[in-house]
Structures are given as C-alpha cells and as structure tokens.
Amino acid sequence: MDVLQGTEPDDSAVVSVRGLSKSYGGTLVVDALDLDVFPGEIVGIIGANGAGKTTAVECLQGLRRPDAGRLRVLGLDPSRDGQRLRTRIGSQLQDSGLPDRMRVREAVDLFAGPGAADPDALMEKFGIAHRARTAFAGLSGGERQRLFLVLALLNRPRLVILDELTQGLDPAARRGVWAAVDQLRAAGVTVLLVTHELSEAEVLCDRVIAMRAGRVLDRGTPAELIGRHAGQAVIRFSLPETDDASLALAVRELAALLDVQSVDQHGNTITVRGTRSSIAHVGAWLTSRSRPIPSDLDVDLPDLEEALLTLLERDEDEVVS
Template identity: 70%
Template structure:
C-alpha cells in the first residue's frame, strides 16, 4: 500500500504513506496501517521505531510530513475536535495532580454523554478508591483509572500507549484483565507495547515495526508460525528400544522436519502439530512412556527476536523485548 491507495472502506483507522522526521532523522517511513472495527491491534518494536509518533499523528497531536490519515473517515489534523470526541486515549506519560481524588478526575473528564462513572469504576475495580487522591493509588490502580478516563465518554476507538510499563507482575495482570474486559465489549483499540507476552495475550493482530516501517503483521499465531522457528520435542528412550527403527518411524510422521538421536536422547523438530503426532506415536509404541518428555513451543517473543533483530543482536534484544525494566517507544 501507499498514500495513493484509498482508505479501507470499513476501517476505523486508515493510514497511507505516513512519514515523519525529527531534525532530519526519519522516524516514520511510508507507514501504512488499517485498524478495523472491534480489533485490538498492537504496535511493537525496539526503541525509536516510531510507534508513539504514529499514534500521536493518528490522534492529531502531531502533524505528519507526508501521507494521509483517516480516523472514522476524518482527517485528524483538519477535523481534530470531531476525531477526539470519538477517541479515548491513555498516553505513556499520563499523570494527574497528586491531590486530585479519583472521583474528581472522573467528574472533570466526563462529557455530557458520559457512561455511568460509578459503574465504570466498578467494572475496572477502583470504585472503592473513589475518594483516594491520585498520589495514593498503586501503579496498577493508576493505569485502571486511566482506562476508566479513556472509556468514560463512550469512545469508538481507544489508544493505549505502554499501558503496563513499570508495573509489577500482579498489577500488570490486573490491567490485562481490565483490557480483556474492554476487548469483550467490541471497542476498537490500538495498543503500543514493549511486551511480547502482552501483545500475545491481548491483541487480535500484531504489527512489528523497525526503523519506522512495518516488517510484518498478523495474528500472534501467524507471526509465530512464520518467524518463531520450529517446535521441539525431546525425550529419552530406554536402551532396549530399537533406536534406529524409532528414528525411521519418527521421521515419517506428518510435519516432522527431522528426528535425531544422541545416545538415547531423541530430538524431534517440526511444525507445532508434531506434538500431537509424537505423543500418539509414544502412546502406541513406547511403554513405559519417557519420564523426561519435554516440549518447546516457540512464542511471540521468539518470533519478534527473529523478525526485528540481526542474529548478533538477539541477546541484547531479548533484554529489551520484555526481560528488562525499560520500555520502548
């Protein structure tokens, strides 16, 4: 696609040929994106890939240098008020005055057609904190409050930028559960995240970015299948087993790419379905079943490491893509 391609007819967000530079550095390079009604779409990539810049342009907070953006068929720069009335957002650096109570923040942000504030706070588990000042909220409670504020005025599109950055695992899971509630309501969402596990848990479609461009996109399973590598099944056969015959049989199983043996340790590699085929073979032919049976299934993190980094950089990238505290933009 390019900026001469018309916007998708049913798209909530349609971006064509979006380019943006800062100080001569190209941050977005002919970026294309469609987000369809009811989708949760995640943008993910390393530092400096332009994800935050893209969503700021989509909201009309920044002007692009080139390309076109349509949100509900409107230009967010020319029709800023009409677009913003239909979009709820939680940005990465969101904050409120320390002394502002939760109920005061909700009242301040509520428009004339807002949802029932008490019901919404109850839905996201912060109703009991209505009189608590912002400074007294935990990190997870603050993020759930920002979700409430983002949803308060019944938006048709919600934009969430680094929603769980800096949260402990329990708070992160609580916020994920809140987003999953949102997802079930059918609201369209555009999510920026540095966590592959978060994208895998929450997103219908993941958009992998590098150097301001989209390298690939698809469901988490599609990206794993294309870039995650092979599923590996390992187990040890008893010395009395005819290992040559076992290897011959394993290599003939559907979707098996290779079955190898070192000593009595068997390693089978192939597509994800090999787990079922190898399990059926073991059940039918091996008694007792091997006690050390181990299965490695590639995940979205493995797929993104392959897709977004050079092999020499993958150890460092693994830290950046979810094992370190720092986020990406």
C-alpha cells in the first residue's frame, strides 16, 4: 500500500493530492492517485498512453472536475478555485497552439498580466528574442516550445505544468528545451512534467511517478526506479592474456569486486554484470593493471525506459498503489 493513502494533503507541498479518481463513460482513467510535489522540485509523471497522466494534471488545474479525492494546489482547491489558481500557475498543455499569423511578441503581450515579468528578458533567456516579429507558423518546433515556456513563466508562477513538452522535436531541439526547463529549477520554480520521453525524465526529474491504467506502479528518484526494476549494468572488454591461467585469475579478481554479480569469459572477451556502481570498481581494476584500457571497452547501462517496461509488464495484483 502506498504510504500516502489515507493521509491528509500536505500543507508544505505545492501540489498535494489524496485519492484522486476520474472516470469517463464507466472507464476509470485515474484510480485513487496520491501525489505530493514540493517547492523547487521537478517531478515527472510517466507511463504508456492511457495511463491517466494528462487527465490527472487537468484535474490539478481545475480544467476537469475529479469524481473523488482531496486536491490542494498552492493551497487552493482546483474545483472551487480554478480561476484564481490558473492565474498563479503556468502551463503548457499537450494540445497547446497559437494562431498561425500571431507574432511572437504579440503572443507575449497578449498573455502578460499585471505585474508580469520582463518579456524581453524572458525571450532573451529562452533564445527567441530574435524571433519577436516572426509569426507562430514560421517557428521551428523547438522555438514554439521555448515560446510556450516564456508564456508559462510570464506571470511569475510558483508552479509550471508541462505536458509532452518535447514531443516530436529533433534531438538538438529537445536538448535545447531541456536546458530551458533546467533553468526553471535554477530559478526555484516547481515543475510537474508529463512525458513519454524517458530520457527526458531521467535527465530532468528529481522524482518520477510511474502509472498504468490510472494507478501508480511505483515512485521514487529515477535512479531508485532503475535500481529496483531495470536490468544489470553490463561491462564488456577483451584482455590481452593468451594463457588460460592468466584469464582465470582475471575472472576471479573481477568476480570478487564490490557490486559485481557475475563474470563470464569467452576466449579473451570478459563480460561483467552488476549494479551501476560496479562500473567504477571494474574501471579501477582495469586501471590498476598498469596496461592500456581495452580499446573495445563497452558499457551498457540500465535506464528508466527499461525500468518502466518492466513495471508495465507486471501483473495487476503487483501494483503498489
């Protein structure tokens, strides 16, 4: 059972949810979700299509009314105080868009409320100042997403909600947007990030919540989920030894290293499996031999994608929330 269940919302959290449930046409889309997001965190919600991620964040913004649950966002109830709440948060939703002919500066001026941040400084910070006179239709995918970040931050929100921020972007544009989101963390802004991009969650998020069919499968730091559910780190390399005795000694020494779980030998090729920390121990062992590091050294790291796939394949009765 999730440790949050049955408790009251946490007043110290920017977002605190207990038992959020939402159904459409008899189908339960979000099932008793518990969630806390604390000041200055980037928290990711991950899962396959239909996991209930977008519905959950729409309830948090007062865009949809939950069927059950206790919700507090910046101390407000989204169902009762949705209009007040939406003036205090910034959001970029999955279907965000602007009129094709609207220019960047026109959009910024339109969205800026009383006491808004300096729009020129924000556009400069996110790398779109030089596109101020460009129509929305003329922006690249990465520029559009950076514009949405500017719009989300204009009114100095304490919380920003981002839904599939980098969907469809090329790798260079995606990394540019990641850098922009990381600037939010540096500024102390709290971020709730919904994403299918597992590498994005692994790079950006302090914590992640993995969902399937509206229910929480597990939660923790990306490293914690990887450690619990992903496979082993695999380190593979060749040794110059040609005699069996030298290779056997190498295998024994490697097997004795901390966090190493298995060692296999095929000819001169050694394959070591273990935790992520075993990589450092194997590297130190290779360095201590006073020989060149093998040119074919290869490391295969477990990642958040592997962890999520493992979680999604679990039986329903193994779900933790």
